[in-house]
Amino acid sequence: MDTGSTAWMLASTALVCLMVPGLALFYGGMVAAKSVLNMIMMTFGAVALVGCIWVVYGYSASFGDSMGGAGILGDVTEFFGLSGVIKDDPKATIPLSVFAAFQALFAALTAALICGAISDRIKFGAWMAFTGIWVTLVYLPVAHWVFAFDGDDVVGGWIVNELGAIDFAGGTAVHINAGAAALAMILVLGKRIGWQKGTERPHNVPLVMLGAGLLWFGWFGFNGGSALTSSNAASVVVLNTFTATCSAMLGWLLVEKLRDGHPTSLGAASGAIAGLVAITPSCGAVSPLGALALGAIGGAVCALAVGLKYKFGYDDSLDVVGIHLVGGMTGTLLVGILATSDAPNGVDGLLYGGGLSLLGKQAVGAFAVLAYSFAVTWLIAKALDKTMGLRVRPEVEQEGVDVHLHAENAYDLTHSPTTTPTPEPAAAG
Template structure:
């Protein structure tokens, strides 16, 4: 039977997750140069339309449709055929099936948008659109089915409460592939690519943090004690990640920065995501503190490899998602979520091994397929804008607009 409170909660959560995509647009746009602001925003906003259409026609059915050998959902729900207002027999039995579908749609929208931060300021809009569509079909949908759609990793016991693997790890390793294939911005290592508007980035941080309560809390799929657990863990993970990153930066550079605080918050939120509904407050704080250290070190390692990950997608989302997925195998406790499992600290060492297998499989698959998609798009239409266009900026050359007079 449909529960009104659960339905209202998931509808509100879906709206919060949608808000994260414009929030991400502002978060990213503040960190690029002024000539690339609108081009950066456009990449996120466009995916609201593009991926939603893909989700309605094939994405939802591929991700959550009837299982084919644990690998993918069939297309029997093409164009949402059979997805009505009655509850789903498989996924969420107290809310309309359409509500579950639209909630999951918002996750599909923001995931490829996250990747765009890695190659900001240098990719053609047409190439971005083609890449994002292919990536959603060939990477996001299969991985989503493996873990959330009853696929083979779910049957193995791999857990991901709200997207440490499905969202953050996949976009992080895809970002790494993109950085390697596309190459650095012109002037990288010689030009100081300073953020043009950090207040805009801080506004984006706030919107992302606010939306994350729907991202993680809504993943309980009911207005219950698990949602409460996830809501509290989300805030504690985010705030402790921000605190630790600020401390690390203060010690290393002598001064804390607003960009560091924002980065730490997003790192903590990304890292707590896979574990949010399975751990208590103290474990959530611990996971956030680890995120502040690990993600800070990862971001600062990119210069050694000469990788131009423009907006730190690999170090924050990729490393954060992987770290959180593994720490779930350490801190998970049935006393927090009776429907979950115990982790290493509760005496179940095998859970950590299961999570490690999930990380290796998902990251390997996402990296290889992302690499192949990038090479295909590069061969067909080219990935990079011209040198002159890069000098003038995406706003004018790709969209005939300027953010500022």
């Protein structure tokens, strides 16, 4: 047992856990004041439900021995209820229990990312039902494809082992997966009432900036912890994660300045997240200069991509498609161009003489996840819409989902005391 690596993984797990309130605040600040609690509740609700699923069968489906050796899904009975995970394995570098906790947060956050695309208009019960079904049918198989490495007498997923695509921390399994699912949900759910009429402005931009800062901080654990060891690899990943985020923010702001005439704080926050998304699959494959280039490209491309919803008419409330799907695709594909063998992954991309082979593998992995996630999510959403119904009533949407679905308001600005204070007696004379 490597105590240093174990300590790093425990710290990384805590850092990733901080991304939960970070995401809730980032999303919550971008919606109207009448919807902020619902946005936060959908984030925390998804995390709670997925955490329970992960213990029962989620970890086993993702990291169990591949059923039939096909590389499609892990054996759901192998670690059912996390049996065997808490035993001390003297041959392990880190405890299996900390790895299980670390990966549980990956699953939970991936599901939570989707809710940003469908704010203001989905029933909370329908969202929770969707989350449970989606994680089971979409996230767990894809996580097995991407994260489950072959081992001694253990067969893992087809993307990481048979195809040999590089995804260090989840560009495909997390961001492309969530972005494609968000697009499918948007198409089934429909547009918000009053969309494109000025009603969807963020109610609290400082809250958005705070959430982005917490996400940036937690992302060092998200990417760095994926090295699974306290080593040079983790250090390079942390460096690249910071570097790409900086250049992505500048890339987004430059697009805003050229396109709109002014850089915005909302753009800075969104650019930072776009850079974090883009560097996630590539953080172990590129040099610091490569991270700078990748971040700048990712920030600029995502800034341009968020405008596609107006051109094609899909209501992606908080730009989950524009940032996570497009950013995940950008970062995953650029591995095939910018990867260098000097980095921890040890593979050269096109610019370093590696040819087109790696780029081809990256494209196959990325588009396979996109197609599978979109198709299955669309079917899940359609089935739920036909049975329990996905969308709230029009009057609920217009008056605010917070008060109707949760019987709460985020900001009690009209509260007055129930009793009138007794006035001071008049002074004698």
